Amino acid sequence: MADIENEDSLNYEAETSDHGEGGGDGETEIEDPELEAIKARVRAMEEEAEKIKIMQSEVDKQMSVTTSPAASQANISFEDKMEIDARSVYIGNVDYGATAEELEQHFHGCGSINR
Secondary structure (H helix, E strand, C coil): CHHHHHHHHHHHHHHHHHHCCCCCHHHHHHHHHHHHHHHHHHHHHHHHHHHHHHHHHHHHHHHHCCCCHHHHHHCCCHHHHHHHHHCCCCCCCCCCCCCHHHHHHHCHHHCCCCC
C-alpha cells in the first residue's frame, strides 16, 4: 500500500513539473510561491496521514492482543446476561451529590444490590 502512495506522489510531482514549463513566464512566477505553499501543505498532510496510520496500526495491535485468563473468566454466556438484565433496573434523575452508600440504603428494601 505504501508503494501505491509513493507512486501517486511521484506521478503528482511529474505532472506538476511538466505543467510549470512553457509560455506565460510572468504568470508562473506569480503563482510559484502559492504553488510551493500548496505543495508544502500537501507534504505536511501526507506526513500527518502516515503518522496517523502508524498510530492506528499500534492501537489495532494492542486491541488484538489476547486477553488474560482472568479477563476471559469475566466473559459470561448469553443466558447469564439475559438473567442479569432481567434482574436489573435503571435509576435516573439521581443527584450527582448522592453517594453509592446512600443509594444502597435507599434501595436496600428492594433486594440485594450488585454493582
